[in-house]
Amino acid sequence: MSDLAYTLIEFCTVASVDEQLVIELVEHGILEPELDQDHWLFPTDALARCLRAERMRHDLKLDFHGVALALELMERNQRLRQRIDYLEQLVDRLRD
Amino acid sequence: MDFKDYYKILGLSPTATQEEIKRTYKKLARKYHPDVSEEADATAKFQEVSEAYEVLKKEDKRAEYDELREYVNNPNQFKGAGGQQARFNSDFSAENGFEDLLRSIFGDQGNFSGGPSAFNAGATRGFNQRGQDIRYDLAITLEEAHSGGKRSLRLATPSGNKTINVTIPKGVTQGKELRLRGQGEPGPMQAQGHASAGDLYLKISFSKHALFEADGDDITLVLPVTPWEAALGTSVEVPTLGGKVNLKIPANSQNGKRLRLKGRGLSRGLGLGTGDQFVMLKLVNPPIETETERAAYEALKTSFNFNPRDTMARQV
Numbered sequence: 001m002s003d004l005a006y007t008l009i010e011f012c013t014v015a016s017v018d019e020q021l022v023i024e025l026v027e028h029g030i031l032e033p034e035l036d037q038d039h040w041l042f043p044t045d046a047l048a049r050c051l052r053a054e055r056m057r058h059d060l061k062l063d064f065h066g067v068a069l070a071l072e073l074m075e076r077n078q079r080l081r082q083r084i085d086y087l088e089q090l091v092d093r094l095r096d
Numbered sequence: 097m098d099f100k101d102y103y104k105i106l107g108l109s110p111t112a113t114q115e116e117i118k119r120t121y122k123k124l125a126r127k128y129h130p131d132v133s134e135e136a137d138a139t140a141k142f143q144e145v146s147e148a149y150e151v152l153k154k155e156d157k158r159a160e161y162d163e164l165r166e167y168v169n170n171p172n173q174f175k176g177a178g179g180q181q182a183r184f185n186s187d188f189s190a191e192n193g194f195e196d197l198l199r200s201i202f203g204d205q206g207n208f209s210g211g212p213s214a215f216n217a218g219a220t221r222g223f224n225q226r227g228q229d230i231r232y233d234l235a236i237t238l239e240e241a242h243s244g245g246k247r248s249l250r251l252a253t254p255s256g257n258k259t260i261n262v263t264i265p266k267g268v269t270q271g272k273e274l275r276l277r278g279q280g281e282p283g284p285m286q287a288q289g290h291a292s293a294g295d296l297y298l299k300i301s302f303s304k305h306a307l308f309e310a311d312g313d314d315i316t317l318v319l320p321v322t323p324w325e326a327a328l329g330t331s332v333e334v335p336t337l338g339g340k341v342n343l344k345i346p347a348n349s350q351n352g353k354r355l356r357l358k359g360r361g362l363s364r365g366l367g368l369g370t371g372d373q374f375v376m377l378k379l380v381n382p383p384i385e386t387e388t389e390r391a392a393y394e395a396l397k398t399s400f401n402f403n404p405r406d407t408m409a410r411q412v
Contacts (some may be wrong), residue, residue, distance in 0.1 A: 086311040093318040
């Protein structure tokens with residue numbers, strides 16, 4: 001496993017996607033690379049997110065706005081679920 | 097190949113309009129899409145639904161399919177639409193006809209059931225020279241998340257069982273995916289040039305811990321204390337993921353009070369610091385077993401002029 005970040009060109013090569021697509025994904029806030037001097041650095045988990053966004057766009061016929069919104073809502077949902085799990089476990093421990 | 101009832105898969109009547117088929121497909125695709133769905137068998141369901149839609153969405157393919165379907169359902173009294181009976185000569189079988197139909201839609205790559213999944217084909221679109229990515233869930237302990245660790249995993253993959261060694265990085269959190277490059281399925285044999293293997297993704301979850309609960313990078317410990325420890329204050333030794341530390345409980349602490357041990361949680365990743373450990377006090381009343389103990393509670397009763405339901409009385 002590598003914890004390295006990818007440059008735009010490396011990212012496109014590893015993900016086998018078009019540079020233009022990655023730029024669109026960044027412009028819609030779907031990918032959020034860090035800025036190193038004046039070029040982008042993508043964390044490795046951006047790769048899974050990019051491919052996921054592409055599948056959703058293709059299979060569900062979503063546009064970039066739709067993908068961005070869906071991903072954001074799903075992440076919010078996941079955070080809430082984790083929070084509920086945590087609180088439920090805590091209540092159980094306080095009750096025992 | 098077994099004949100499949102695509103109308104049943106979509107939950108539609110065979111007389112459904114093209115518009116109804118499209119609408120139903122879109123709804124089911126959102127429900128079962130593996131990137132969106134929470135259903136356990138989402139990938140298989142999505143694949144089935146997509147296949148059904150691919151066949152039914154075009155009028156001419158649908159007509160061909162309908163004919164086959166009628167033949168399968170009523171093989172003896174089949175008349176054929178438009179006098180096409182001649183097509184179904186003696187060596188005709190519905191299975192072969194069905195396979196031919198699928199081949200005419202999906203081509204020879206076998207992107208229908210039995211071959212590589214339509215979903216995976218979509219996922220690797222544009223770089224078909226690569227092997228498939230595979231995904232597994234991996235439950236790790238909070239100790240592993242805190243200090244990092246190594247695991248040897250036995251995985252049952254489509255191309256057989258294999259054992260891989262995984263380094264669990266310090267500070268990995270729930271829901272995060274670890275990517276192991278090149279540990280997925282091997283690239284297709286027939287591919288020209290570089291047929292690199294796919295990747296392996298491990299989705300991290302935390303297994304239940306005997307003492308701690310994780311909330312993001314923070315850890316909570318519920319600490320049982322006696323009423324006098326909470327009232328008088330004390331110092332107790334408490335466990336943390338990094339070993340035992342002393343915690344000062346201030347006087348007049350109430351049940352549920354949260355105390356913070358700064359930096360005793362999980363790492364937030366390189367250079368981002370560490371979460372905290374919270375200690376939540378849980379007051380435990382000792383049960384009365386002797387006359388001395390009863391007298392002690394009686395003494396409390398007479399010493400205090402205290403009604404915990406005061407505010408409640410004022411609300412009614």
